[in-house]
Amino acid sequence: MSYQKETYVRIKAEFSKKYLEAQRRAQMRRAELHAQLPEVAELDRRLSMTGMEIMDALTSGGNTEAKLAEVKVRNEQLQRERAKILRANGYDENYSDVHYECEKCGDSGYLEHGMCDCMKRALTEAGYEASGLGGLIRTQSFENFSLDYYTSTVESRERIERSVLSLRRFAEQFEEDTYKNFLLVGGTGLGKTHLSTAMAKTIIDRGHDVLYVTALGMLGDFEAKRFGDGVGVRNDPMRYTDAQVLIIDDLGTEVNNQFTTACLYDVINHRINQRKTTVINTNLSVRDIEARYGERIASRILGEYVPILFEGKDVRRQKIFGKKK
Numbered sequence: 001m002s003y004q005k006e007t008y009v010r011i012k013a014e015f016s017k018k019y020l021e022a023q024r025r026a027q028m029r030r031a032e033l034h035a036q037l038p039e040v041a042e043l044d045r046r047l048s049m050t051g052m053e054i055m056d057a058l059t060s061g062g063n064t065e066a067k068l069a070e071v072k073v074r075n076e077q078l079q080r081e082r083a084k085i086l087r088a089n090g091y092d093e094n095y096s097d098v099h100y101e102c103e104k105c106g107d108s109g110y111l112e113h114g115m116c117d118c119m120k121r122a123l124t125e126a127g128y129e130a131s132g133l134g135g136l137i138r139t140q141s142f143e144n145f146s147l148d149y150y151t152s153t154v155e156s157r158e159r160i161e162r163s164v165l166s167l168r169r170f171a172e173q174f175e176e177d178t179y180k181n182f183l184l185v186g187g188t189g190l191g192k193t194h195l196s197t198a199m200a201k202t203i204i205d206r207g208h209d210v211l212y213v214t215a216l217g218m219l220g221d222f223e224a225k226r227f228g229d230g231v232g233v234r235n236d237p238m239r240y241t242d243a244q245v246l247i248i249d250d251l252g253t254e255v256n257n258q259f260t261t262a263c264l265y266d267v268i269n270h271r272i273n274q275r276k277t278t279v280i281n282t283n284l285s286v287r288d289i290e291a292r293y294g295e296r297i298a299s300r301i302l303g304e305y306v307p308i309l310f311e312g313k314d315v316r317r318q319k320i321f322g323k324k325k
């Protein structure tokens with residue numbers, strides 16, 4: 001089962017639980033009322049016959065309309081009486097109604113024409129949670145990505161503007177079978193992580209599965225799985241090949257060896273073969289990548305990834321010292 005299906009099944013189970021829990025709590029309140037107020041128990045017994053009375057009216061012949069109207073009047077009268085007793089005893093008249101978390105769908109997660117917003121929200125939240133981005137997903141977006149930090153030359157500003165536009169369009173139009181890889185390259189503090197988080201959020205909001213990880217974290221997971229007892233593994237390494245979109249941040253900051261390089265090759269190669277989108281962020285130039293990881297990795301990145309260059313002055317520093325410095 002794909003990771004997304006697993007999430008969906010889990011959320012559906014949570015909804016069923018919520019629904020049953022709401023029913024159970026209402027039942028308990030009803031039982032409490034019946035224990036406290038025998039008149040209400042009697043009224044509820046009579047109210048519970050309404051269904052049968054309707055059936056009877058529909059099947060016993062004669063003036064169906066008139067009989068139905070009679071049932072309705074009686075029912076309303078019983079309800080009014082019940083409400084009066086509850087109020088007189090200090091209860092809210094809806095005390096034993098079922099109170100759903102979402103009144104729109106009754107915690108079923110579905111409306112007549114598809115999924116309820118509450119279920120969509122739960123799935124999106126689960127997506128954020130599963131992405132590994134933590135708090136970044138709420139603070140780094142396309143909306144708060146400013147071009148004003150890239151003003152050293154007109155060209156550099158225009159270049160970053162085009163890049164942001166194309167990344168944004170890519171994320172906003174992401175579909176099930178969308179496939180494109182990006183290599184975000186440039187010095188520290190220039191917005192690579194910020195922009196990839198913004199992409200992740202947009203793609204998750206569209207209902208897709210995104211996994212964010214640092215190269216250090218990802219390759220550490222492979223090592224822990226292979227050589228360790230698996231304790232502290234962030235993700236099952238399978239997720240790195242299976243995730244619909246994978247973002248590998250800070251490539252080049254990990255300590256690499258033959259094993260980790262083989263794992264990195266495997267992830268990159270697998271994902272290209274399966275046409276699954278990957279975004280890699282790095283301070284390394286393509287030449288550095290070749291020197292560090294070898295030709296097989298470098299040539300795949302060169303051939304299959306769209307390079308996005310980041311130039312300028314460290315935005316972290318600009319935020320502290322001002323844009324002119």
Ligand SMILES: Nc1ncnc2c1ncn2[C@@H]1O[C@H](COP(=O)(O)OP(=O)(O)OP(=O)(O)O)[C@@H](O)[C@H]1O
Pocket residue numbers: 140144145146147149186187188189190191192193194195250281282283315316
């Ligand atoms: N264009 C921008 N507009 C607003 N905030 C920005 C912009 N670029 C970067 N930032 C902010 O500056 C900080 C550094 O950016 P970010 O982490 O994306 O840099 P980076 O390129 O990933 O750097 P590193 O190579 O060190 O990982 C973050 O807090 C980020 O939100």
Ligand SMILES: [Mg+2]
Pocket residue numbers: 192193194249250281
């Ligand atoms: Mg970064």
Ligand SMILES: [Zn+2]
Pocket residue numbers: 102103104105106107108109110116117118119
């Ligand atoms: Zn709902």
